[in-house]
Amino acid sequence: MGTWFPKIYDAAMKPLEASQFKKIRRDLVEKAEGRVLEIGSGTGINFPYYKNALQVDAIEPNPSMSKRSDERLRCAQVPIQIHESGAESLPFADDTFDTVVATLVFCTIPEPLKALAEIQRVSKPGARLLFFEHVRMEPILLSKTQDFLNPLWEKICDGCQLNRDTLDLIKKSGIEVAKIESYYAKLFLYIEGINGMTEREKYDE
Template sequence: MPAVTVRQKPVKNPLFARIYPRINAFAEVHGGLEHRRELLADATGQIVEIGAGNGANFRHYQPAVQQVIAVEPEPRLRALAERAAAESPVPVEVRAGRAEKLPVPDASADGVVASLVLCTIADVPAALAEAHRVLRPGGRLYFYEHIRSTRPGLARRQRIVNLVWPLLGGGCHLTRDPESAIVAAGFTIERARHFDFLINGRTTPSSPCVIGLARKPETPSQ
């Protein structure tokens, strides 16, 4: 998959980039590994992963995946992703770039992976429009995201905590509705599993999650 040269403002978040690998390791011990395996179990062909972070997904891609183009804007995390790519069971190329303007040609991917990233992106509609652009007709969007709770008490707690959460969590927002944004971007959601990601049996403001699959239409909408 050829690269597309795109000039973009660099994203630097050195504090979060330093602590994120520890946050991810903690999450994996409590179930994150199983979530990533579920997300990627049926991924095939040419894949573009947006906001690849430190490359935590790479080891979970199956042999049906021919190549992964992993796009990560933060330099420190991108360096960690490059190390993870060297140990991936499938070919992974790590590229600098932002989800809002992917350095990938039109209609060149069979799948796009958004894993715990739509909560952090400044312009979610632009990122999903880019995912739609780079996918071939009928291509798949694999998503695993934090979501706004449907329970009034927890939703209220999320709104309060969200006043400071993005400052501490690398721009992560607790109150977004990624499924509505995915549908608005022209995708059809084919499956979605909603669950609470519990830590030691307890619910946290970031517990409500969804793992799902959406598809770009085979033919352009009229």
């Protein structure tokens, strides 16, 4: 990830954040309880909304991004620690987290299925997994348009995959999908998942 993109990220997102995104983020992040893992914390835009977490471990592979989160980190209402790490190899023990938060990040993760497997590994059985992501759209004309635009979009938006079917990836990973809400003609989805592997299943393995 480049060093120029973090400088424009908040400004580029401001129109969406000022409309519906702020409420979506707030509602999602307020559901995060116990020890929380945030995937790809970026400029810390979610940090002000944590109220019910005991502790947040936020991973962000780009130091230029996390550096821009300093002010939000200082103003956070709960303890937050940022780790410079990618999602495909999380520096945490098995069964560590009660909740995982990922917002607008899976479009940029190089190996999303590996990241989803890691999320399940470090989450407790029954942990709540909260996603807000843009996805591949259902109407064939719109999805083909996403395919057409993706090469240019990837270059402009620092690796973002406009046409990634993140919901399908979540389902394929074995995460139990409990709730889906759609926004902007189903371009954006709120997905509430559960780490479905029980203690008994882990013991039986």
